[in-house]
Amino acid sequence: xxLESCLKRRDIWRGxxxxxxxxAVATGFSVLDRHLPDGGWPQHALTEILVENITYSxxxxxxxxxxxxxxxRPWQIWIAPPAIPYPPGLSQNGLDLSxxxxxxxxxxxxxxxxAEQALxxxxxxxxxxxxGKLHQSATRRLQLAAEYGGGLGICFQDESAxxxxxxxxxxxxxxxxxxxxxxxxxxxxxxxxxQNLAVQHPSCRPTATFxxxxxxxQ
Amino acid sequence: xxxxxxxxxxxxxxxxxxxxxxxSTVRGxxxxxxxxxxxxxxxxxxxxxxxxxxxxxxxxxxxxxxxLNHSAQRNGIQVGMTLxxxxxxxxxxxxIPRDISAESDRLQHLAALTNSWxxxxxxxxxxxxxxxxxxxxxxxxxxxxLEQIRSWITSEALSPCVSVMPTPAxxxxxxxxxxxxxxxxxxxxxxxIRELPAQxxxxxxxxxxxxxxxxxxxxxxxLRLPRDGLxxxxxxxLVQQLDKLxxxxxxxxxTITPLPTFRQRxxxxxxxxxxxxxxxxxxxxxxxxxxxxxxxHILAEQLEWHLVNESDLSHRIPVYLTHPHRDxxxxxxxSQLAFEKFKTKDVITHLVLKANRxxxxxxxxxxxxxxxxxxADHGTSLIERLQNRLGRRAVQGLCIQPDHRPEKAxxxxxxxETGALSHGAPRPLWLLETPRSVRVLQGRxxxxxxxxxxxxxxxxICSGWWDSQPIRRDYYYAKTAALxxxxxxxxxxxxxxxxxxx
Numbered sequence: 001x002x003l004e005s006c007l008k009r010r011d012i013w014r015g016x017x018x019x020x021x022x023x024a025v026a027t028g029f030s031v032l033d034r035h036l037p038d039g040g041w042p043q044h045a046l047t048e049i050l051v052e053n054i055t056y057s058x059x060x061x062x063x064x065x066x067x068x069x070x071x072x073r074p075w076q077i078w079i080a081p082p083a084i085p086y087p088p089g090l091s092q093n094g095l096d097l098s099x100x101x102x103x104x105x106x107x108x109x110x111x112x113x114x115a116e117q118a119l120x121x122x123x124x125x126x127x128x129x130x131x132g133k134l135h136q137s138a139t140r141r142l143q144l145a146a147e148y149g150g151g152l153g154i155c156f157q158d159e160s161a162x163x164x165x166x167x168x169x170x171x172x173x174x175x176x177x178x179x180x181x182x183x184x185x186x187x188x189x190x191x192x193x194x195q196n197l198a199v200q201h202p203s204c205r206p207t208a209t210f211x212x213x214x215x216x217x218q
Numbered sequence: 219x220x221x222x223x224x225x226x227x228x229x230x231x232x233x234x235x236x237x238x239x240x241x242s243t244v245r246g247x248x249x250x251x252x253x254x255x256x257x258x259x260x261x262x263x264x265x266x267x268x269x270x271x272x273x274x275x276x277x278x279x280x281x282x283x284x285x286l287n288h289s290a291q292r293n294g295i296q297v298g299m300t301l302x303x304x305x306x307x308x309x310x311x312x313x314i315p316r317d318i319s320a321e322s323d324r325l326q327h328l329a330a331l332t333n334s335w336x337x338x339x340x341x342x343x344x345x346x347x348x349x350x351x352x353x354x355x356x357x358x359x360x361x362x363x364l365e366q367i368r369s370w371i372t373s374e375a376l377s378p379c380v381s382v383m384p385t386p387a388x389x390x391x392x393x394x395x396x397x398x399x400x401x402x403x404x405x406x407x408x409x410x411i412r413e414l415p416a417q418x419x420x421x422x423x424x425x426x427x428x429x430x431x432x433x434x435x436x437x438x439x440x441l442r443l444p445r446d447g448l449x450x451x452x453x454x455x456l457v458q459q460l461d462k463l464x465x466x467x468x469x470x471x472x473t474i475t476p477l478p479t480f481r482q483r484x485x486x487x488x489x490x491x492x493x494x495x496x497x498x499x500x501x502x503x504x505x506x507x508x509x510x511x512x513x514x515h516i517l518a519e520q521l522e523w524h525l526v527n528e529s530d531l532s533h534r535i536p537v538y539l540t541h542p543h544r545d546x547x548x549x550x551x552x553s554q555l556a557f558e559k560f561k562t563k564d565v566i567t568h569l570v571l572k573a574n575r576x577x578x579x580x581x582x583x584x585x586x587x588x589x590x591x592x593x594a595d596h597g598t599s600l601i602e603r604l605q606n607r608l609g610r611r612a613v614q615g616l617c618i619q620p621d622h623r624p625e626k627a628x629x630x631x632x633x634x635e636t637g638a639l640s641h642g643a644p645r646p647l648w649l650l651e652t653p654r655s656v657r658v659l660q661g662r663x664x665x666x667x668x669x670x671x672x673x674x675x676x677x678x679i680c681s682g683w684w685d686s687q688p689i690r691r692d693y694y695y696a697k698t699a700a701l702x703x704x705x706x707x708x709x710x711x712x713x714x715x716x717x718x719x720x
Contacts, residue, residue, distance in 0.1 A: 075600070085647065
């Protein structure tokens with residue numbers, strides 16, 4: 001086995017890399033970009049995001065990345081979101097609504113089936129799903145589908161999934177703070193498992209594009 | 219002219235059906251007629267029976283035999299006998315009334331199939347007439363084309379007769395009288411048809427009796443008679459008929475353009491209770507549909523399956539296609555997805571496939587060097603799969619509506635459609651379907667156990683007085699320790715509600 005072929009393997013940890021590989025999409029948050037192994041959300045992979053309250057899943061965390069990869073493929077699919085992803089808001093965050101597909105179903109097997117189909121199809125730049133509780137075998141299926149299809153697979157789950165085993169490439173735990181999120185990496189393929197990465201909500205940044213008269217959250 | 223009867227005149231005529239004497243392409247018109255002597259039996263689906271069978275039609279009070287099968291013929295029964303006479307000859311004769319509409323359906327169906335050889339197909343009473351002049355070169359000559367059509371029609375129908383002649387009337391005449399010929403030159407028509415009985419052309423009884431009185435038995439005899447005398451005695455239309463037969467007078471034909479509507483069914487002898495067992499039958503029907511679409515150069519836009527149960531109630535299962543196509547394997551996969559959701563305890567007795575919305579085949583040329591599959595293709599097939607399993611309403615797009623009321627400022631729309639553009643003040647990423655009420659505790663707003671801090675900016679939205687769902691609200695950006703929210707105060711009731719999350 002040559003060195004090059006070793007280096008191509010995604011499961012080999014090569015220390016902290018500052019460079020972003022083409023298999024990842026920049027998160028738009030410098031803290032995450034610095035600490036995630038490929039310098040962003042891993043493509044060809046499933047990412048699990050655990051949140052305190054599933055109804056208020058932090059979409060803002062994904063907005064820059066979703067906007068960036070949107071032109072690459074025809075669709076972005078949202079499966080069974082817990083509330084209405086509000087089109088005016090999405091549009092203001094730079095998403096092209098004509099490329100977004102909403103799947104509304106409450107049947108768990110349908111959610112997983114459509115997530116797998118979408119990830120596998122190579123037509124979706126990103127697949128966001130809210131599947132409820134995920135079994136290990138389901139995470140494995142989704143991870144394999146994402147590896148085949150090459151899209152960005154995101155699953156939002158609640159904190160009950162904190163101690164379950166998962167085959168996803170990346171598993172994050174988000175805790176709400178005053179000005180954004182504190183993120184623990186629970187599982188991170190090819191990188192160290194870090195804790196307490198502070199990510200600021202865009203509206204709380206000093207150079208916010210988000211216009212409020214106050215300007216700051218403090 | 220006594221010259222007409224002389225033998226040397228006849229000897230000059232070359233044998234008509236020699237294949238090497240035929241040119242490979244034909245100018246003008248060449249007509250191929252197919253007659254179906256057993257059409258009434260075929261239309262009733264009774265061709266495979268061994269027992270003596272006959273089809274009868276009512277003529278006034280009489281019931282007369284129209285067609286009969288070979289075993290009935292062996293009993294001495296003939297076409298034109300009354301049913302009573304036939305039943306005297308063989309009391310076991312199975313007699314069925316004629317079904318004219320089934321016969322015309324069958325002819326239409328056969329005519330549609332012959333469209334694969336030529337677009338100019340007409341139905342003349344109980345025969346088909348094809349103008350094959352334009353297709354001879356494509357199929358490698360008249361004889362090759364004739365062989366192809368003949369071998370196809372013998373597999374479709376019971377002892378059909380195929381005849382190729384330069385005029386439509388002579389082709390039909392030869393086919394009906396069971397004379398299987400292949401003649402391409404007009405000057406040979408006379409020698410080919412002169413042996414045929416005159417009754418084949420002159421069908422009404424009065425004229426037939428007149429011809430008998432004149433001592434005329436064959437068409438050759440009829441053609442030798444002087445034209446003006448014939449016209450005076452038997453009517454000018456008979457002379458015209460003879461002229462058309464020989465090609466001395468034009469004889470335009472109405473070609474049919476069959477409607478592309480597709481409807482085929484399979485009837486199960488034993489009902490099927492499990493929908494999975496339908497798969498092979500679905501494949502058969504989709505194969506037929508594909509052949510139908512290929513023939514008409516069209517693509518299907520929507521399919522419909524109907525499962526009919528014992529009490530004749532049908533379940534309709536539509537198959538949605540995002541873009542029109544005609545690939546049977548792809549359609550099968552989509553149909554299976556649509557069937558997955560379908561549950562029934564009924565016993566299915568027929569399976570019907572219908573397609574009546576079509577799109578023309580786009581005339582595009584593919585790049586022969588491109589081997590990469592198109593990404594757009596994947597996209598639409600994914601949506602088809604999702605829609606067929608989950609239903610159309612479960613897979614939709616999002617768009618912005620030009621309305622100030624937040625709950626009306628968006629809607630679901632067809633996949634891939636674009637609506638209005640967003641403008642104005644920042645809007646949240648999540649909107650709660652029903653606003654969640656916010657409590658007021660000691661002059662402060664509280665969401666759960668967290669207090670809400672209002673930002674000073676306020677947006678007043680008063681709208682909708684015209685459609686009886688008016689709102690009058692003040693919207694604020696607010697934050698709790700964890701969330702950036704969008705809350706409003708209802709100006710009428712004074713209640714505070716949480717409506718969105720940033």
